[in-house]
Amino acid sequence: MDTQFKTINEIMALLPELQEGAAGMQETLIANLIMLSEIPAPTFEEKDRIKLLLQRMLECGLQNVSTDEAGNGVGIIPGTDPARNILLVAHADSVYSGKADHTISVLADEIIGPGVADNSLGVAVLATLPNLLEALGIQLNSNLVLLGSTKGLGSGNLDGLKFFMDHNRLPFDAGICIEGAQLGRLSYTAVGMFRGSIDCRLPEELEWQRVGESSAIIALNDVINRILEIPVPRRPKTSIVLGAIRGGKSFNIMATQSSLRFEVRSEGSEIVQQIRVCIEDIVADIASKYNAEISFKIVSSREPGGIDIGHPLVKSCRQVMEHLDLKPRILPSMSEVSELIGRGLPAVTLGITEVSNLHDLDETIRIQPIYKGLAQLFAVLLAIDGGFCNEPE
Amino acid sequence: MNLNDWIKNNTIHHSRFWDIKKLVEEKERQGLKISLCLPTLNEEKTIGKEIVMFKSELMDRYPLLDEIAVIDSGSSDKTCEIAATFGADVHLSADILPQYGEKKGKGENLWKAVYELTGDIIVYVDADIKNIHPRFAYGLLAPLIYRPEVHYVKAFYDRPLAFSQGVRPSGGGRVTEILVRPLFSLFFPDLTGLIQPLSGEYAVRREVLEKLPFPIGYGVETSHLIDVYEKWGMEAIAQVDLDQRVHRNQETRDLGKMAFGILRAFLFRAEALGVIGELPDLSTFLRQFQANNESFEQVAFEIVEEERQPMIELPEYREKFGIKQ
Numbered sequence: 001m002d003t004q005f006k007t008i009n010e011i012m013a014l015l016p017e018l019q020e021g022a023a024g025m026q027e028t029l030i031a032n033l034i035m036l037s038e039i040p041a042p043t044f045e046e047k048d049r050i051k052l053l054l055q056r057m058l059e060c061g062l063q064n065v066s067t068d069e070a071g072n073g074v075g076i077i078p079g080t081d082p083a084r085n086i087l088l089v090a091h092a093d094s095v096y097s098g099k100a101d102h103t104i105s106v107l108a109d110e111i112i113g114p115g116v117a118d119n120s121l122g123v124a125v126l127a128t129l130p131n132l133l134e135a136l137g138i139q140l141n142s143n144l145v146l147l148g149s150t151k152g153l154g155s156g157n158l159d160g161l162k163f164f165m166d167h168n169r170l171p172f173d174a175g176i177c178i179e180g181a182q183l184g185r186l187s188y189t190a191v192g193m194f195r196g197s198i199d200c201r202l203p204e205e206l207e208w209q210r211v212g213e214s215s216a217i218i219a220l221n222d223v224i225n226r227i228l229e230i231p232v233p234r235r236p237k238t239s240i241v242l243g244a245i246r247g248g249k250s251f252n253i254m255a256t257q258s259s260l261r262f263e264v265r266s267e268g269s270e271i272v273q274q275i276r277v278c279i280e281d282i283v284a285d286i287a288s289k290y291n292a293e294i295s296f297k298i299v300s301s302r303e304p305g306g307i308d309i310g311h312p313l314v315k316s317c318r319q320v321m322e323h324l325d326l327k328p329r330i331l332p333s334m335s336e337v338s339e340l341i342g343r344g345l346p347a348v349t350l351g352i353t354e355v356s357n358l359h360d361l362d363e364t365i366r367i368q369p370i371y372k373g374l375a376q377l378f379a380v381l382l383a384i385d386g387g388f389c390n391e392p393e
Numbered sequence: 394m395n396l397n398d399w400i401k402n403n404t405i406h407h408s409r410f411w412d413i414k415k416l417v418e419e420k421e422r423q424g425l426k427i428s429l430c431l432p433t434l435n436e437e438k439t440i441g442k443e444i445v446m447f448k449s450e451l452m453d454r455y456p457l458l459d460e461i462a463v464i465d466s467g468s469s470d471k472t473c474e475i476a477a478t479f480g481a482d483v484h485l486s487a488d489i490l491p492q493y494g495e496k497k498g499k500g501e502n503l504w505k506a507v508y509e510l511t512g513d514i515i516v517y518v519d520a521d522i523k524n525i526h527p528r529f530a531y532g533l534l535a536p537l538i539y540r541p542e543v544h545y546v547k548a549f550y551d552r553p554l555a556f557s558q559g560v561r562p563s564g565g566g567r568v569t570e571i572l573v574r575p576l577f578s579l580f581f582p583d584l585t586g587l588i589q590p591l592s593g594e595y596a597v598r599r600e601v602l603e604k605l606p607f608p609i610g611y612g613v614e615t616s617h618l619i620d621v622y623e624k625w626g627m628e629a630i631a632q633v634d635l636d637q638r639v640h641r642n643q644e645t646r647d648l649g650k651m652a653f654g655i656l657r658a659f660l661f662r663a664e665a666l667g668v669i670g671e672l673p674d675l676s677t678f679l680r681q682f683q684a685n686n687e688s689f690e691q692v693a694f695e696i697v698e699e700e701r702q703p704m705i706e707l708p709e710y711r712e713k714f715g716i717k718q
Binding site (some may be wrong): 026027028030031032034035038103104105106107108214 | 437446
């Protein structure tokens with residue numbers, strides 16, 4: 001395939017061919033997906049899945065295949081111009097415990113199993129990309145850096161990607177984050193966010209007469225009421241989500257411990273900061289009132305930011321999607337793309353297929369739309385490689 | 394031949410054959426053609442995954458398999474549709490050699506595969522394996538490719554979890570340990586060297602397969618082992634440890650039917666080989682119990698363990714494969 005283009009429309013004209021070529025590699029992609037999915041990879045325990053990813057890259061004949069101190073897996077598909085690099089990222093960790101049954105089922109039109117969409121499919125795309133590009137005869141000018149990143153979700157706080165970006169020496173032109181879900185997704189902005197946990201402990205030796213006056217649950221309840229009183233502005237758009245509470249032991253036993261997990265997100269970074277200070281004050285106040293030990297920990301955080309909707313990278317993505325009859329669903333993100341954007345790298349997140357039951361044990365992806373999702377990815381890659389996504393000087 | 398030596402030399406772990414590239418080179422050097430046969434009956438949950446895996450890894454990536462075929466006994470679910478979607482050749486058992494009629498049973502599919510498939514080696518893999526992996530095929534093929542004296546390679550599955558001492562019990566499933574192993578111990582002691590004689594995964598050279606009679610039901614594996622042992626000796630048999638195999642578990646009552654079929658096939662082989670005397674007419678009915686309120690009643694299942702003649706005796710087969718009379 002000729003990969004030198006005068007206009008981006010020449011790339012659009014290739015979309016049917018790209019889609020067909022992707023479908024031709026169906027078994028290779030699905031086999032990689034099965035093998036990667038069936039290795040459990042909860043956050044911080046991605047080692048075995050990354051090992052398989054690297055082995056697959058080696059089998060494809062990639063030369064620069066390595067892992068780093070954070071456990072990330074990296075491979076490079078060399079381009080013709082050594083000065084140019086495009087970063088492709090898929091987070092390798094999943095939300096499922098290693099104890100869950102990771103067996104995958106393949107039906108005629110669907111694949112079912114924990115994590116197939118988030119994000120085994122993304123990682124499988126990385127593992128299969130060298131085969132796919134070879135089959136399509138695509139030789140890019142830029143080096144394609146394939147990164148299976150670790151420690152992405154929850155308290156992982158994108159640490160794998162952060163480590164890679166801190167220590168990587170290659171200058172990137174752009175980044176694409178690949179997620180299984182959902183086809184049509186387009187993320188190029190990040191919301192500011194922090195996730196916190198508040199843990200409350202009361203001394204064990206409370207007397208039974210004092211039952212009702214004090215307990216870790218009542219103390220936490222006070223904390224929650226006070227958090228709900230924090231004024232939340234409409235603009236910049238801000239929200240506080242109280243995600244999970246735990247505490248106590250049984251019907252009639254005084255609770256000596258309780259915990260709350262919550263998330264604050266806002267398009268304004270100052271607001272995030274203000275709410276954080278408020279919560280610190282609330283915690284200190286309640287702790288003294290109940291003579292309790294209450295700790296407030298920030299588990300992960302992101303800075304808000306983003307590239308403009310008019311950025312050529314975003315425009316190219318939208319154009320590709322429209323040619324594929326996909327309605328772009330523009331979502332601000334808190335995942336990998338936020339980290340790349342925060343570092344000034346133009347980046348987007350793209351979804352690969354249609355997904356249902358996301359994060360359930362029967363997470364399901366549809367097979368047929370995958371080829372459209374891949375055609376989209378190839379076209380965006382070609383657009384970046386062809387220089388159609390650079391901001392005018 | 395000393396059985397301990399056989400166990401030592403002919404029991405191999407699949408990890409010895411991790412280098413598939415080398416295996417393919419050796420296969421090509423010998424000009425061998427290899428077919429994978431998946432006998433199916435309503436396996437829609439697992440068949441797609443097996444085919445995708447074998448096609449991607451052992452056909453597209455490493456050209457070890459020349460043919461992947463599903464031989465179906467008339468599934469009522471989507472087994473055939475799914476298999477075709479992922480690029481397997483799908484054959485209905487009834488459509489192969491229709492002039493010989495249609496009999497029900499896995500052995501029937503295996504027998505018809507000998508006619509339909511074209512490989513010099515056929516590797517049979519059951520279609521109900523949940524944790525499918527390429528080793529299920531290449532692990533069984535490798536001894537045939539590397540060792541010309543080996544003709545029949547049987548799988549067994551043994552993955553110790555945590556075990557502190559060196560010695561631990563090992564062996565087969567319930568029917569193996571309660572029925573087949575005692576029978577082999579009595580009549581064919583050498584065959585007790587097989588750790589899981591009933592496993593449904595094995596690879597066999599065509600020149601052996603075409604000379605074997607095939608019981609059409611549960612007895613096919615047992616009967617094969619006895620025949621291969623009698624005609625080619627233990628040296629022709631090897632067994633490969635494929636680690637863990639995850640599949641659905643069977644009810645004890647179903648195992649009763651299986652045991653009945655195996656026992657019938659065993660007795661007929663033993664009689665034909667003159668190992669035991671002449672048998673009386675054997676019943677084809679297995680009788681099991683069920684309770685109906687306070688009373689007990691018997692349920693009789695007819696289990697006919699018919700046998701297909703060696704393929705080489707069929708003129709159609711000799712013509713297709715150019716074998717002179």
